[in-house]
Amino acid sequence: MTDFQALVSAHLNELTPAAYRVASVITDNLGEAVNLTISELAVKAKTSEPTVLRVCRVLGFKGYPQLRLALASEIGRIAGAEEGLGLPETALHPHDSLADVVAKVRFNETRGIDQTLAAADLDNLNTIATVLDGAEKIHLYGVGAGDLVAKDMYYKLFRVGRQAAVYTNPHDALMGAALMGKRDVAMAFSHSGTTVLTLDFITTAQKAALKPLC
Secondary structure (H helix, E strand, C coil): CCHHHHHHHHCHHHCCHHHHHHHHHHHHCHHHHCCCCHHHHHHHCCCCHHHHHHHHHHCCCCCHHHHHHHHHHHHHHHHHHHHHHCCCCCCCCCCCCHHHHHHHHHHHHHHHHHHHHHHCCHHHHHHHHHHHHCCCCEEEEECCHHHHHHHHHHHHHHHCCCCEEEECCHHHHHHHHHCCCCCCEEEEECCCCCCHHHHHHHHHHHHCCCEEEC
């Protein structure tokens, strides 16, 4: 995942369908997108220039020129990283040698960690840690890939002696949320932040006057 893709992912729930098309055109091919005028990008995304400008503002840019500058910098960083690896690119291909696969996986994993650190809000992390530390029991739920993260979190909490429950289906999750104690915490995992079943779990927990973390 590139830095720009990570940025789009972080603001996914703020994008309208038209705005998402604009972001997708860019993330699908950074090299092509950086050379598009705002009019060309709007046409390619089947939307309007004002929508492109709204995407720029949602992603934290003053306007389209600033977004294109960020894309150019991103492309330069990727090219520099690939040159440092001694590889033509970091995407995996069937013809890659084992050494190339190992080098590319290492690069992409390290890049993912760097992106996570760059996007992390330390104040929010501190708040989450404080809430979890004061919880009597931590109830965990996620759908799809979020389910894997919830289970991983459960085992980590178990290893440090914290009481936790992880739910593997939405019915158990809703029942568990409804029966939580006042000092319990509900913790949900969703990449987009818009997964309906996950939001139902959090909503049920909120109705029980609990502390939800999502």
